[in-house]
Amino acid sequence: MFRAMVLGKGPYKPSSAPFLFRWMWGVPPGPEVGPEWPCPQQTCMQSRRSSTWHPRWTGQVSMPGGTRQSPINIQPRDSVYDPGLPPLMVSYDAASCRHVRNTGYLCQVEFDEAAEGSGISGGPLENHYRLKQFHFHWGAVDMRGSEHTVDGHTFAAELHLVHWNPMRYQSYQDAVVGEKGLAVIAVFLELGTTHQALQPLVDILPQIKHKDTQVALSPFDPSCLLPACRDYWTYAGSLTTPPLAESVTWIIHKRPIEVAPSQLSSFRTLLFSAKGEEEAAMVDNFRQPQPLMSHKVCSSFRAPGCEQGPDISQST
Numbered sequence: 328m329f330r331a332m333v334l335g336k337g338p339y340k341p342s343s344a345p346f347l348f349r350w351m352w353g354v355p356p357g358p359e360v361g362p363e364w365p366c367p368q369q370t371c372m373q374s375r376r377s378s379t380w381h382p383r384w385t386g387q388v389s390m391p392g393g394t395r396q397s398p399i400n401i402q403p404r405d406s407v408y409d410p411g412l413p414p415l416m417v418s419y420d421a422a423s424c425r426h427v428r429n430t431g432y433l434c435q436v437e438f439d440e441a442a443e444g445s446g447i448s449g450g451p452l453e454n455h456y457r458l459k460q461f462h463f464h465w466g467a468v469d470m471r472g473s474e475h476t477v478d479g480h481t482f483a484a485e486l487h488l489v490h491w492n493p494m495r496y497q498s499y500q501d502a503v504v505g506e507k508g509l510a511v512i513a514v515f516l517e518l519g520t521t522h523q524a525l526q527p528l529v530d531i532l533p534q535i536k537h538k539d540t541q542v543a544l545s546p547f548d549p550s551c552l553l554p555a556c557r558d559y560w561t562y563a564g565s566l567t568t569p570p571l572a573e574s575v576t577w578i579i580h581k582r583p584i585e586v587a588p589s590q591l592s593s594f595r596t597l598l599f600s601a602k603g604e605e606e607a608a609m610v611d612n613f614r615q616p617q618p619l620m621s622h623k624v625c626s627s628f629r630a631p632g633c634e635q636g637p638d639i640s641q642s643t
């Protein structure tokens with residue numbers, strides 16, 4: 328699946344794309360194959376590339392293939408309520424938190440993948456998935472930043488908690504590109520009051536300003552970043568960064584959490600660039616919504632679900 332999805336014509340050239348593979352997913356790039364959406368018109372190719380490919384993903388790589396690419400625009404009225412979806416069970420081991428690092432594309436908090444009891448089960452998942460890392464996507468300005476959108480609405484940022492399937496795969500690296508290999512919880516961030524539980528991470532960001540820098544962070548239990556309302560949408564999709572593998576069961580919380588404008592601004596002080604390079608602010612590190620195609624989105628709730636209003640988890 329990996330080779331069929333990622334690659335274009337000619338030899339693969341070193342670029343920042345391998346960097347993303349290595350730092351985000353631990354997967355090396357492979358040889359290239361032809362695009363799955365051939366189009367003889369160069370303008371068509373360029374148009375397709377601009378919507379599927381982030382400008383930071385440089386290198387000789389063609390458009391991804393597949394019919395389950397993420398993110399997507401969620402249309403609640405078209406989602407299907409599944410009364411058989413059980414609640415999602417979340418239990419993380421704060422002591423398994425290891426580092427926060429600047430990957431050159433986003434900031435990522437990593438966990439010991441051998442911590443067996445730290446992860447999620449229930450919901451749309453067949454078995455327990457183990458926590459590996461979480462990271463954020465955000466914009467240059469408040470009006471954009473999330474990857475998924477809801478009825479066309481974009482949030483200021485989006486949190487992704489990435490888990491892998493140890494029942495099917497020997498390692499996280501294998502799971503990244505495998506069928507039902509990953510389960511990712513997505514949480515939208517909107518501007519509001521200070522999120523106290525996020526602050527320890529915000530405080531550490533100045534220490535990872537440049538690409539390739541990391542600093543120890545432990546203990547940290549990311550369940551404090553989940554909204555109190557556990558209503559979610561779920562669908563089978565893909566990674567939103569290379570290798571864009573269609574290995575992900577997405578679990579997207581309906582309700583956002585609130586963060587203070589100053590907290591979000593702290594993320595924008597990070598840099599895409601390494602020390603010694605021309606400084607480039609780390610902003611707009613999100614992928615555009617992809618065509619729905621064969622996506623079927625299920626919901627754990629019958630509309631309207633949890634009542635609207637301030638989310639009580641922000642005070643924790």
Ligand SMILES: [Zn+2]
Pocket residue numbers: 462463464487567
């Ligand atoms: Zn992500």
